[in-house]
Amino acid sequence: xxSAEERCEIEAxxxxxxxxxxxxxxxxxxxxRHRGWVSDEAIKxxxxxxxxxxxxxxxxxxxxxxxxxxxVGKHVILLCDSVTCWIMGxxxxxxxxxxxxxxxxxxxxxxxxxxxxxxVCLGTCxxxxxxxxxxxxxxxxxxxxxxxxxxxxx
Amino acid sequence: xxxxxTKNIRPGEEPLDLKAYEQAGGYQATRKxxxxxxxxxxxxxxxDSNLRGRGGAGFPTAQKWSFVPMGDxxxxxxxxxxxxxxxxxxxxKDRLLLEGDPHQLLEGMLIGAYAIQAEVAYIFLRWEYKLAxxxxxxxxxxxxxxxxxxxxxxxxxxxxxxxxxxSAGRYMCGEETGLLNALEGKRATPRSKPPFPQTSGLWGKPxxxxxxxTLCNLPHIINNGAEWFKGLxxxxxxxxxxxxxxxxVRRPGTWELPMGTTIREILEDHAGGMxxxxxFRGLLPGxxxxxxxxxxxxxxxxxxxxxxxxxxxxxxxTMIVLDDQTCPVGMVQNLERFFAQESCxxxxxxxxxLPWTAQILQALEDGRGQPRDLQRLALHTKLLGPGHTFCAxxxxxxxxxxxxxxYFKEDFEQHIREHRCPWR
Numbered sequence: 001x002x003s004a005e006e007r008c009e010i011e012a013x014x015x016x017x018x019x020x021x022x023x024x025x026x027x028x029x030x031x032x033r034h035r036g037w038v039s040d041e042a043i044k045x046x047x048x049x050x051x052x053x054x055x056x057x058x059x060x061x062x063x064x065x066x067x068x069x070x071x072v073g074k075h076v077i078l079l080c081d082s083v084t085c086w087i088m089g090x091x092x093x094x095x096x097x098x099x100x101x102x103x104x105x106x107x108x109x110x111x112x113x114x115x116x117x118x119x120v121c122l123g124t125c126x127x128x129x130x131x132x133x134x135x136x137x138x139x140x141x142x143x144x145x146x147x148x149x150x151x152x153x154x
Numbered sequence: 155x156x157x158x159x160t161k162n163i164r165p166g167e168e169p170l171d172l173k174a175y176e177q178a179g180g181y182q183a184t185r186k187x188x189x190x191x192x193x194x195x196x197x198x199x200x201x202d203s204n205l206r207g208r209g210g211a212g213f214p215t216a217q218k219w220s221f222v223p224m225g226d227x228x229x230x231x232x233x234x235x236x237x238x239x240x241x242x243x244x245x246x247k248d249r250l251l252l253e254g255d256p257h258q259l260l261e262g263m264l265i266g267a268y269a270i271q272a273e274v275a276y277i278f279l280r281w282e283y284k285l286a287x288x289x290x291x292x293x294x295x296x297x298x299x300x301x302x303x304x305x306x307x308x309x310x311x312x313x314x315x316x317x318x319x320x321s322a323g324r325y326m327c328g329e330e331t332g333l334l335n336a337l338e339g340k341r342a343t344p345r346s347k348p349p350f351p352q353t354s355g356l357w358g359k360p361x362x363x364x365x366x367x368t369l370c371n372l373p374h375i376i377n378n379g380a381e382w383f384k385g386l387x388x389x390x391x392x393x394x395x396x397x398x399x400x401x402x403v404r405r406p407g408t409w410e411l412p413m414g415t416t417i418r419e420i421l422e423d424h425a426g427g428m429x430x431x432x433x434f435r436g437l438l439p440g441x442x443x444x445x446x447x448x449x450x451x452x453x454x455x456x457x458x459x460x461x462x463x464x465x466x467x468x469x470x471x472t473m474i475v476l477d478d479q480t481c482p483v484g485m486v487q488n489l490e491r492f493f494a495q496e497s498c499x500x501x502x503x504x505x506x507x508l509p510w511t512a513q514i515l516q517a518l519e520d521g522r523g524q525p526r527d528l529q530r531l532a533l534h535t536k537l538l539g540p541g542h543t544f545c546a547x548x549x550x551x552x553x554x555x556x557x558x559x560x561y562f563k564e565d566f567e568q569h570i571r572e573h574r575c576p577w578r
Contacts, residue, residue, distance in 0.1 A: 016317040018231075018357060022339040025322050029281075063341040063498075064322035066281050078282075082243040083442055084400040086488045087480050120325060120492060121243040121442075122282055125400035125472070126407045135284045 002045045006034055010049065020050045024057055028067050037068040065119075073108040073115040075153045078132040082121035088128040089142070096143045100150060113154060156386055157410040158374040159367070159394060163254030169289055172296035175257040181302060183373035187265050188310040191376075193224065196269040200372065202380035204392035209237055209328075209365030210440060210469045212391075212458035221352035222270040222360045231274050233361040234267040235337070236369055238279040238286070239321055239328040242441035243492060244474035247396040248366040250408050252279070252286035255370075256293035260316065262369030264302065265376055267314050270362055275316040278333055281323055290318050325496035329545055330363045332498065343500040344545035367396060389414030389457035397456060399425035401475030402432045408472070414457040417447070420473070432477040436561060440469020442489050443550025445557035446476070466557070481577035482562040483569055486555055487515035493551035504548035507538045511555060519578075523570040532559055 002010070010027045017023055024046065031042050038061060040054075047054040061067045068076075079097065081090055094105070101109050101116060108115040124130045127139035138149050162170050162178055170178060187196050201216035223229060236259060240248040251259060259277070267275050279287055294316060297303045305313040324342055326332040331345035334356050355361025371393055375383050383392040391413050397420050398408040404426030411420065417439070421427065428434050436448040439456065445466035447454065454464045461468040476485055494508035511534050514527050535556040538548040559566065568576055 016319075017339075019338070022337065024339040025336070026319070029320070029322060060339060060341055064324055066321075066323035081488075082492055083438075083485060083488050084244050084474055087401050087474075087476075087485065119282070120241060120496065121245070123240050123246040123249045123280075125244050125246050125474070126398065128400060128406075132282060137282075137284070 002031070002042070002049065003034065006030055007049070010046075021052055021056075024050055024052065024060055025064065025067070028057075028061055032068060037071050065117075071108075073112050075113060075133050076115045076117060078117050078119035078122075079105070080120070080122045080128070080130050081118045084121070084125035085129040090129050093129055093131075093141055093143070093146060096146055097150075100147070114150075155412070157394060158378075158386070159251065159258070159370050159396060160254065160410040162258065163250065165254075169253065169255050169293075170257065172257060172293070172300055175255075179377070180257055180373075181261055183376035184261055184264050184302060185308055187268055187376050188308050188312055193269050193271055196265060196376070199380055200269070200375055203375045203383040204380075204387075204390065205368065205371055205375065205383070206391050206458055207365055208367035208371075208395070208471070210242065210443075210467070212468060215364065215368055218352065218364070219266070219270050219362060221350060222362060223353060224271065228271070229359055231359055232270055232272040233356045233359060234263060234270060234272040234275040235333065235356070235361065235363045236263055236275070236277045236366055237328060237330070237333060237363050238277050238283070238366050239333065240283070240366070241280055241325045241328050242443065242470050242472075243489070244400055244438065245398070245441045245470040245472045246400070247398050247408055247470060247472055249283060249286065250396065251366055251370050252283060253289060256286075256289045257297070258370050258373065259290070259366055260293055260297050260302070262372040263316065264307070264314060265372040266362065266364055266369055268312055270360070271312075272362070273313065273315065275314055276337060277316070277318045278327070278337060279318060279320050280327075281321055287318065287320055294318060324498075325492075326498045326547070329547065332545070333363060334361065341498070343498045346544075387413040387457070389455055390459060391457050395456065395471050397424075398472030399475060400472070401437075402429045402477040402479065403427065403475055404429055414455040414460065416453050416455055417473070418452040420456065421452070421475070425475075428475075428477060432479055434475065435478050435480075435482065436476045438469075438474045438476075438554055439466050440471050440473070442474070442492060443467075443546075443553055444469040445553045446561050447557075448561050467553070479577070481519070481575055482558055482565050483515060483518050484575060484577065486558045487512065487519055489554050490515055490551060493547060497547060501544040503538050504543045504545075507534055508548060508551060510534065511538075511551075518566065518569040519575045521569070521573040521575070523566075523573070525570055527570065528559065528563075528566055531555060535559070 009030045130139045205215045206212045326342040327336045332342040336342040351361045395413045436446045490512040494512045497504045499505040535552040540549045
């Protein structure tokens with residue numbers, strides 16, 4: 001069941017588009033904001049609301065890398081692996097982070113604190129290397145700074 | 155030197171709110187256009203200014219608009235979209251404009267929408283630009299509150315509805331027709347052209363998609379005229395350009411400079427040259443999908459025609475510098491892996507060909523390269539080049555590869571000869 005709050009936020013979005021289907025990406029983001037991820041059940045509930053089939057919605061969900069169809073940790077780390085960050089030391093940062101968290105990209109730490117995901121260029125290349133944790137951007141990273149940040153989010 | 159696009163931007167500070175933006179001359183162009191000019195006059199002025207699209211392709215903006223059906227018989231509603239899905243690797247110029255002066259973008263959109271008589275506008279923003287989303291949301295609310303959006307703007311009889319759409323990832327969304335599918339709530343695969351979006355775009359209606367920087371130029375063209383705009387430039391293309399440099403230079407960053415500033419001036423005077431201990435080897439002039447340029451090209455002017463003449467593309471105008479401490483094969487491997495990952499899978503050459511190129515390059519990096527690999531890579535640059543794929547993603551991916559094979563051939567051969575990456 002979609003919560004009253006989720007339903008209310010989704011319905012507010014409907015006013016911005018002439019067709020219900022257009023809202024499905026925004027709707028999944030709303031659900032994800034509330035629950036952390038988008039479950040099969042949520043897809044079915046959303047399909048009923050938007051007059052689509054669950055398969056249609058899942059087809060959209062699986063295209064977009066920032067819609068999570070599996071549970072994620074409390075904090076999601078998006079580590080930029082694009083070209084400028086690669087030049088500026090991405091490999092070392094990734095090694096440092098994976099060793100420290102004990103997980104590889106695509107995995108969630110056993111304590112459920114962190115999910116580590118790769119991300120394409122974050123558009124802050126003059127301050128590479130960079131990553132995002134949840135909604136926060138962190139730039140000009142080195143291993144010391146990385147340790148400080150990870151500690152802060154524990 | 156005039157810097158119209160960034161004159162209101164103060165790094166590290168909040169952007170101008172509506173009142174401050176108005177005090178700085180903001181929304182004067184809206185007044186001028188909506189109250190004193192016909193849509194055709196606005197388009198004509200933009201045509202005279204030689205404004206070319208700043209998203210990468212450099213298509214003349216007014217010409218793009220000119221294909222939109224006008225008059226009472228035109229299909230409705232019509233749409234204007236600001237492409238704020240800045241995802242080209244190495245590109246960080248629209249972020250500056252979105253975070254730094256959101257009202258400038260809204261005003262540019264108003265003028266563009268008025269020129270094509272669009273009823274609805276969307277800003278298509280990438281998810282990661284959180285600060286931009288926050289500031290745009292505030293600016294949109296202010297603009298509605300002051301009557302710059304909504305019905306009968308400034309008593310002109312013209313009305314515009316404007317919404318912010320925040321995306322959920324994928325490079326393909328930046329492609330014009332992929333973006334339209336994303337806005338319709340579908341997978342962001344590209345659409346067949348023709349029909350072009352100008353006649354059949356969002357929900358089959360006439361639609362213009364313009365880059366953020368392109369739109370931000372419009373208020374200044376309306377206020378100051380076409381001759382002034384052309385005078386800002388060192389080349390045929392009008393205006394200033396927001397250039398950027400990233401990589402191992404002393405001062406990476408963005409600068410608004412006359413269109414047609416040379417690579418050398420941007421690299422040495424503004425980015426401060428290479429960091430100590432690093433030597434320049436080459437650069438991608440405008441993002442990941444442009445051809446490498448090297449030492450001999452440093453005096454090339456950074457405008458659409460000059461960079462094309464040098465064998466590359468201006469693209470987004472944000473350069474990525476390759477230094478001698480960085481493996482060129484590894485750099486190209488990183489780029490091709492990106493493109494392989496971001497291929498939407500719609501057409502076979504791109505879906506299957508890009509992973510092959512990335513795998514061959516990885517083999518070279520791991521010391522498993524074969525002499526024939528260089529021919530295989532060269533063949534791919536032809537098979538995935540223009541005319542073989544559904545959209546520009548794969549041809550764009552081939553640009554850094556084909557030019558790397560040309561300029562850094564010795565490095566590729568060394569990987570094969572020594573069965574290792576010399577930089578590891």
